[in-house]
Amino acid sequence: MVTFTLNGQERTFDGDPDTPLLWVIRDFEKLTGTKYGCGVAQCGACTVHLDGMPRRSCVTPIATIEGSEVVTIEGVSGTEADAVKTAWTGLDVPQCGYCQSGQIMSAVALLQMIPKPTDADIDGAMAGNICRCATYHRIRAAIHNAASSMEG
C-alpha cells in the first residue's frame, strides 16, 4: 500500500507496486489530463510535479513516491501556473493539444525556479517535452510573456 497526496488530497494505491505513477493517475484516479506519449521519459507528455519538481510520471514506479505530493495539470495553481495558462491562452499555443499538459507543467516548474528565464534556460527546462505539432515557437514566446506578466 502506497500513500501519497494527489492535488492536495491523500490517496492510496494497493495494486502492483511497479505501476508507473502515470497509470495510477490515469487508470485508477481517472485524472486524464496527464498524457502517455512514449513510456520511456523521452517526450514529457506525462510530466507532473513531484514534491515541487517536474517528474516524468511514466517512469516513476508508484512504490517510490510514498509520502510524496503529486500535482497534475488538473491541480496546478499559483502565480506561475496562472501566468503560464494566461500566456498560453493569449498566444493560442496548443494545436492538437495532447502534449500541452506536460509542456505547461514543465513551464510552471521552470518559472517557479527561474522567474525570468533566458532562452537558454527555456531550452534547458523544456527540451524534454516533445510537441509533434512543433508549437515550440509559441511555447517560448508564451514563457517569456508569462515571466513578464509576473514582474512587479
Add this chain to the structure above:
Amino acid sequence: MTIQDIKATRRGFLAGSGLVIGVAIAPKMLPAAPTGVHAGGDAALAPMNAFVKIGTDDTVTVLAKHIEFGQGPFTGLATLVAEELDADWSQMRAVHSPTDNKVYANLMFGLQGTGGSSSIANSYEQMRKAGATARAMLVAAAAEDWKVPASEITVQKGRIKHAASGKESGFGAFAEKAARQTPPAEPKLKDPRDFVLIGTELPKLDTHGKINGTAIFTLDITPDNLLIAVVAHPEHFGATVKSFDDAEARKVQGVVDVKQVPAGIAVYADNTFAALKGRDALSIEWDLSKAETRSSEELSADYRKLFGEKGLEAANNGNVDEAFKAPGLQTVEAEIVFPFLAHAPMEPLDAVFIKADDGSVDIYNGAQFPGMDQEVAAKILGLDETKVRVNTQLAGGSFGRKAQFGSPYIQEAAAVYAATDRSRPLKHMWTREDDIRGGYYRPMYAHRMRGAINAQGQITAWEQVIVGQSIMGKADLDSTSVEGASNLPYTIPNLRVSAHNVQLSVPPLWWRSVGHTHTGFAVETFVDELFQKIGKDPVEGRLALLGEKPRHAGVLRKAAEMANWGSPVPEGRARGVAVVESFGTFVGQVVEVSVGPEGAPRVHKVWVAVDCGVAVNPNVIKAQMEGGVGYGLGAVLFDAVTLAKGGKIVQSNFHDYRSIRINEMPDVAVEIIKSSEKPTGVGEPGVPPVGPAVANAWRRLTGAPVRQLPIVNIVSA
C-alpha cells in the same frame, strides 16, 4: 491533391455537392456517456441545419465535419458560420459532427473525411451557407414574433434588432422557433468586402480545454469496468505468429485474457500497466517466411537499379534525349534517397468500444475517415452499419497517420474487441513502439535527377526518375509519387519525369504533404544546384523561370523581402531558399543556417510567405506554417525508420526516432499574401519548402550537397 482520389476506391458513396439544408440531426440513441465523453449534441440546442445548432443560452454550436487534431477546423469552420450568421465570436462553440458519409461528406472526396489540406477549401461556401441559412431562419422567427417585415430586421454581433420598433433579442430566445422555419432555398452570402470575422485573428475555440487538462482525447475515455488491450506485433513487416506461450503473461496481476488476433497476440487487462507488463511477458515465435527481409540499404540499391529502366511517364515535354545530346552542354546529375518516415503523432493510435443494451456498438476514436471506420468495424463486429456509431474525438495529431484506406487500424482494434464477449467496454491502444514500428510510413523513395545547362547558362533539359511505393496501391502511375515534379513550376523547354512503383510489404501512407515531402526536396535542391553552377542568384534564378507562375513568384519575392535577401549574412551562416506549391497553397521560405554542435545544420531563422487565397483565420494559418516548418525540419534533420540486415525494424521510440525539440526549433516569421482567391489549405503546405531550403543553405555553407536524408546521418557518418 490526389488524396481526393480516395473516392475512386469507394463504392456508391458519391455524395451530392452543395448544402444539405434543413436536415435536422436525427436523434440518436446514445448510451449513457462514459466518463470524459462530450456527447456530440445537447438536447437543449435547436438544430438550424446539419451544421448549426443554437442554444437557448445564445450559444451557437457548429458541428464540424472535419476532425480537430490541431490544424484548426473547429475554429475555421466556426468562423465561416459565424461570419454569415452575424454571430459574436464569444458565443461560438464547435463539436465533431456525427458520422454520415452523405450529410457530412468532404465535398472534395465524396465521403466524410479530413485530409489533403481540404477542410476549409471544401467547406468555404458550404459553411457560409449554413450560417446564412441559420441567420435567415432566426430573422424569420423574429419577424413572425415581432410582427414586422423580415427585411427590416438586422443582425449584428449576435443581436437581432428591429430599429423602428426598438425590439432587440439574442439568438437563444428564437432558437426553437427558428428551427421550425422553412430554410431559404438559396441563402444570400456576403460580399467578401463586408466580412467582419473572416480575415481577423480570432482566438481558437479549442485552446481552453487544452491548457487545463479537460480536453478529452480517445485515450482519456474511461468508462467503468474498462478492459485495456494491447497487441504484440512482429518486428518484421509481413511476419505472422508461428507459436506463442502466454503462461507468464497470464500470471501478471490484472491480466484478464490473452488471444491470438490477426494483428498478433492481444493481451487484455484491467489496467494499462498490467496489459503492457503482460505483453512484455509473452513469448512469441514469428513466421518470417513471407516477411520483408531486405534492409533499407538493400532496398536503396534495388531502387537505384531501376533508374536505367523505362518507367511510367509522368511528364514529357520537348525532347529530353535530344536536348542532352546538344553540344557544349554542362550536365549535372544527382541521386537522392529518402527514408521511410513515421508520422509519430503525440497520441498513438487508440479506440474505445462500448456495447449498448441493444447490441449496437459505439466507437470513440480520432476518426479521420469516420464512415470508413464505421463500415470496416461493422463488418468485423458482425453488425449492420447502422448499429455502429463512430464518435469522432479530438486526436493528438495525425499528420496523415489516421487517414487510411480500409481503416487497417480500426480493423485491428475491432478484431481485438470482437474476440471478447463485449460485456466490458474495451480500449485498444498502441504504444509508441507500436507506432514507430507499425508501418504506414511515408515510403522510401530514390530520385535520379539530370539537368543540362547550355553555353548561355540556360537550363535546357531536366530529367527526373522517381522510384518508390505507390501510396494509392496503383499498378500504373500514382500521381502522389510525382506531384510537384511532373508539374514542375519552372519553365524548362525539355522536361521528362517518370516513376517506378515498387512492391513491398512495408505498408505506405501519406505523410503530411504527401508527394511533396520528397519531390519538393528533390526539385528545389536540384534547381538550386543548377543555379549555383550557372552562377545565378537562387531567388533571381527562380523568378526568371517562374514567368507563368505568379503566385509562386509572389511568395518567393515576399519571403526574400522579409529576409532582406542579399543583405550580409552573419559570419558562419548561409541562407537558403525554396518555394513549393502543395494543395493549391503557395509557400516560399528563406532559412538561415550555421553548422550546429553535432556538425549538423543549426537553423536559426525561417521566413515564410504563404498564399492560401482568402485568409480565413490568420492566427491558424500562421500556427500551421510554424508547425509545418518544425515538423518538416525535424524529419529532414533527424528522422528515418530503417530496416536492419534481415529486415528487422531498427527504431522504436523517440530516443532513436528523434523529434525536433524546442532547442532545435528556429525562430519563424510568417506573412500572408493578401488574396481574394478561394481559400486553400494550410495544414500541409508549410512542410515541403523547409527541407530543401535548409539543404540549399547547407550546400552553400559547406559545399556538400544533401543526397541522403536525414542530414544528421550524413554528417555523423
